[in-house]
Amino acid sequence: MTRSTCFLGFLAVLTSGAVTAALAQDSGGDPKAGQLAFNNNCRTCHVTKEGDNRLGPSLHNIVGSKAGTREGYANYSGAMKSSGVVWNEKTLDRFIENPESVVRNNNMKPYKGIPDPKIRQNIIAYLKSQSAGSGASSKAGES
Ligand code: HEC
Numbered sequence: 001m002t003r004s005t006c007f008l009g010f011l012a013v014l015t016s017g018a019v020t021a022a023l024a025q026d027s028g029g030d031p032k033a034g035q036l037a038f039n040n041n042c043r044t045c046h047v048t049k050e051g052d053n054r055l056g057p058s059l060h061n062i063v064g065s066k067a068g069t070r071e072g073y074a075n076y077s078g079a080m081k082s083s084g085v086v087w088n089e090k091t092l093d094r095f096i097e098n099p100e101s102v103v104r105n106n107n108m109k110p111y112k113g114i115p116d117p118k119i120r121q122n123i124i125a126y127l128k129s130q131s132a133g134s135g136a137s138s139k140a141g142e143s
Pocket residue numbers: 038041042043044045046055056057059062066067068069070075076077078079080081087095096105106107108109110111114123
């Protein structure tokens with residue numbers, strides 16, 4: 001409940017009575033359902049804890065970040081590092097559907113893509129909820 005409570009959430013509580021509305025308002029995705037889908041499809045290789053790189057890089061605060069820039073992650077492909085991609089709802093949606101269509105020759109394998117747009121939206125809403133509190137992330141050392 002408190003994990004992503006923040007100013008926006010507080011405002012949303014005042015205006016609409018739902019913290020999740022603030023987190024999901026752009027994509028229309030459901031971060032709760034997204035967490036489940038994330039656990040099923042991504043968690044073998046990724047967690048969203050800051051600095052916790054596994055087989056794949058930490059996806060903490062990934063929305064709005066430049067691709068290939070997670071600190072301390074040593075296994076980026078040259079393709080990812082030089083892609084110039086910035087992760088937003090659009091690029092993430094395409095990447096989760098088919099990574100090769102966004103970053104050719106990337107190293108995110110084996111991964112077969114998620115064809116269902118609803119599930120992708122939910123995962124992105126979840127990732128956004130793990131990016132909320134940008135205050136927390138700047139405090140934790142990006143700048
Ligand atoms: C089999 C392991 C694996 C699975 C499953 C997987 N990933 Fe990845 N992911 C990786 C690896 C490895 C990379 C680094 C790829 C590279 O450098 O080319 C990566 C990179 C990424 C990046 C780019 C990160 C950055 O720092 O730029 C995003 C975003 C991402 N994955 C999201 C997801 C999501 C969302 C899912 C589930 C829908 C998922 N991944 C499933 C292994 C995986």
